[in-house]
Amino acid sequence: MSEVLLSVEGLGVQIGGLTAIADMSFTVPPAEVVSLIGPNGAGKTTAFNVITGYMRPTRGRILFEGRPIAGLAPERIAARGLVRSFQRTSVFAGCTVFENALMALHLRGRAGLLDALLPFLRARREEAALRAEAAELLDLVGLADRADLPAEALAYGEQRRLGIAMAAAAHPRLLLLDEPAAGLNPSETAECMALIRCLKERGMTVLLVEHDMAMVMRLSDRIVVLNQGRIIASGPPAAIRQDPEVIRAYLGAAHAAA
Amino acid sequence: MSTLLGWGFVAALAALPLLFPDPYLLAVLTSAGIFIIGAISLNLLLGYTGQLSLGHVAFFGLGAYASALATLGFDIAIGFGWRLVVAPQPVWLGFLAAIVVAGGFGWLLGRLAFRVRGAYFVIITVCFAQVLRMVALNWVELTQGPMALISIPPFSLWWPGEGWIALYRKDQNYWLVLAVAVLAFLLVRQVVRSRIGRALVALRANEPLARSVGIRVTHYLVVAAVISAGIAGAAGSLFAHYVRIVDPDVFLFIYTVTMVIMVVTGGKGTLWGPVVGGLVFGLMPDLLRGTAPPEAQWIIYGTAMILFVMFLPRGIVPALVRRPS
Ligand SMILES: Nc1ncnc2c1ncn2[C@@H]1O[C@H](COP(=O)(O)OP(=O)(O)OP(=O)(O)O)[C@@H](O)[C@H]1O
Numbered sequence A: 001m002s003e004v005l006l007s008v009e010g011l012g013v014q015i016g017g018l019t020a021i022a023d024m025s026f027t028v029p030p031a032e033v034v035s036l037i038g039p040n041g042a043g044k045t046t047a048f049n050v051i052t053g054y055m056r057p058t059r060g061r062i063l064f065e066g067r068p069i070a071g072l073a074p075e076r077i078a079a080r081g082l083v084r085s086f087q088r089t090s091v092f093a094g095c096t097v098f099e100n101a102l103m104a105l106h107l108r109g110r111a112g113l114l115d116a117l118l119p120f121l122r123a124r125r126e127e128a129a130l131r132a133e134a135a136e137l138l139d140l141v142g143l144a145d146r147a148d149l150p151a152e153a154l155a156y157g158e159q160r161r162l163g164i165a166m167a168a169a170a171h172p173r174l175l176l177l178d179e180p181a182a183g184l185n186p187s188e189t190a191e192c193m194a195l196i197r198c199l200k201e202r203g204m205t206v207l208l209v210e211h212d213m214a215m216v217m218r219l220s221d222r223i224v225v226l227n228q229g230r231i232i233a234s235g236p237p238a239a240i241r242q243d244p245e246v247i248r249a250y251l252g253a254a255h256a257a258a
Numbered sequence B: 001m002s003t004l005l006g007w008g009f010v011a012a013l014a015a016l017p018l019l020f021p022d023p024y025l026l027a028v029l030t031s032a033g034i035f036i037i038g039a040i041s042l043n044l045l046l047g048y049t050g051q052l053s054l055g056h057v058a059f060f061g062l063g064a065y066a067s068a069l070a071t072l073g074f075d076i077a078i079g080f081g082w083r084l085v086v087a088p089q090p091v092w093l094g095f096l097a098a099i100v101v102a103g104g105f106g107w108l109l110g111r112l113a114f115r116v117r118g119a120y121f122v123i124i125t126v127c128f129a130q131v132l133r134m135v136a137l138n139w140v141e142l143t144q145g146p147m148a149l150i151s152i153p154p155f156s157l158w159w160p161g162e163g164w165i166a167l168y169r170k171d172q173n174y175w176l177v178l179a180v181a182v183l184a185f186l187l188v189r190q191v192v193r194s195r196i197g198r199a200l201v202a203l204r205a206n207e208p209l210a211r212s213v214g215i216r217v218t219h220y221l222v223v224a225a226v227i228s229a230g231i232a233g234a235a236g237s238l239f240a241h242y243v244r245i246v247d248p249d250v251f252l253f254i255y256t257v258t259m260v261i262m263v264v265t266g267g268k269g270t271l272w273g274p275v276v277g278g279l280v281f282g283l284m285p286d287l288l289r290g291t292a293p294p295e296a297q298w299i300i301y302g303t304a305m306i307l308f309v310m311f312l313p314r315g316i317v318p319a320l321v322r323r324p325s
C-alpha cells in the first residue's frame, strides 16, 4: 500500500500554443479532502481533464494507486475508481432523475448481453439492487421526490446536487469535484458542504476545486494553490491563509475584484 | 397494459391470413414486414445510440447475398490456384450465415464509429453500402453480377409431424416474417431495457458524462452495431428466400432511406416507432397504388412524410404516448 492515492508529477499541458499548465506536482493522500484553488484560468479544470483522461498531458506522470493513468480513456480511469464531476452542469437530458442515477451506477453492475436476453435470477437481482441503490443515492442528496422528473427540469441547485451524486454513485476511491458550489446560495452551499463531508465519511477521498474560500478552508485537510499553471503553495488551510505569495496572487486578486 | 396490447396486435396480425386470405394483401404485408424488421434493427443504432448510419442497407444486402449463396452453393477462385467450394446448404444455415456475416460487418462499423464521428461517419456508411453494391455487380463469379442470383430456394422449416416443409405459400411466408419480426422486436426490447440499453441512451444523451461514470463508448457502440447488423442480415435473408432472386440492387440507397423514414416518422428511440412508422410508410405506396395515378402517388408519399416530420418531429409514437411532465 502506498501512502498516496493520487500523485501528479511534473505535469505540463499545452493547448494549441498556449500553456495551460506549466509544471504541476502534488499528491492526494487517502481519506483526505484536498482542495485545488487558484484564480480563473489558473488551469484547475484542465488539471481535472488531464487526470480523468479527457485530455492528454504534454509532459509528466499521473499515478493513481501507484499505477500510471495518463493517456487512458476516461471510462477506464473511472473503472479504476477515479470519477470527476463537471464544472458546467451536466446531466443526461431527456432522462428522468431516477434514470440519471441508474446510469451513473453503471460500474456497480455487471449484466452483459446474455443477461439482457435471458434475464434470470442473477440479472433480476442485480437490477433490483441497482434500483434500490439509485433510490438511496437520490435520498442522500435530497432528490427522492424529484425522481420522476426529467433531469433538465430540475432547478439549478438541484442539478448541481444530482451531478455530485452521479459522480459519487459508484463509490469511487477518489472523487474529483469541479466547483460543486458554483452559483449556489449560502444555504445550498452549506448543504453541499455537508454532502461532501458525508461522502468523505463513506470512504471517498476528495479532490476539490472551489472558489468559495470559506468552504475550502472549512472542508480541506490540505490545499494546493495554483496560479498561471504553476503551484505556488501547498499545505494545511492555516498555513495557506498566511502564505504571503498566496495572499498576493490569489486572495489579493479576489479582494481586488470584489 | 401495453404488453397486452402488443400481444393482442400480434394475435390480430397472425389471424389475418385466416380472415382475409387475399394474396395481394399478404404479399404487401410480407414485404412491408421484412422492411419493418430492418427498421427495428436500424432503430437500435439510429434511435438508441444516436449514430446516423446511412448505410444500413449494406447489412440487409449482405444478409441476402450470404443466405442466397450459402443455400445455392458456390465455387470461386481465391488465388494461388486454390478454389473455395461450398455445397448448397439448408436454408436455416443460410439464415444463420446471413446473421453472422452481417453481424461481422456490423462489428467493423462499430469499431469505426468510435474513431470517426459525425458527418464523416455518415459519409463512410453511405460509401460502405455503395462499395458492396460495386462488389456485387463486379464479382460475377460469386454473385452473377447484374444477372442476379436466381432459383434461390424458399425458406424451409421443420414442423412437428410434417418434417421439413418448404414455404411456398404466401400465408406461410407472412407468418414466418411475422415471427421473425416479433423475435427482433423482443430482442431489441430486452437489450434496450437492460443495463446495456441504459448505457446506450446515456452515451447518446451526454457522451462525456457517460464516459465519466465508466461507460465504455467503443464497447457499447460495437455491441449495438453487431446486434443491429445481425437483425438486418436476418431481414435480408428473409427477403432473399421470399422473392427468391437477389441482385446488386438490394444495396440501393433508397432502401436505407425507406428504413430511416420508417424509424424517424414512427419515433426513433421508441420500441414501437419503427413498427408504426413501418406500417404507415411500408403500406402507403401499395394503398395509394389502387387509388391514385403513379405521379400523384409519390407526391402524396412525399407530402405525408414532410407533414409528419413538421408536425410530429419526434415521431408518431411519442405523440400518441404522452409522457407525464
Ligand atoms: N479547450 C481549450 N482550448 C483553449 N484553451 C483552453 C481550453 N481549455 C482551457 N484553456 C485555457 O487554459 C487555461 C486554463 O483553463 P482552465 O479552464 O483549466 O482554468 P480554471 O482554473 O478551471 O478556471 P476557472 O476557475 O475559470 O474554471 C486558460 O487560460 C484557458 O483559457
Ligand SMILES: [Mg+2]
Binding pocket: A044, A045, A046, A087
Ligand atoms: Mg475551471
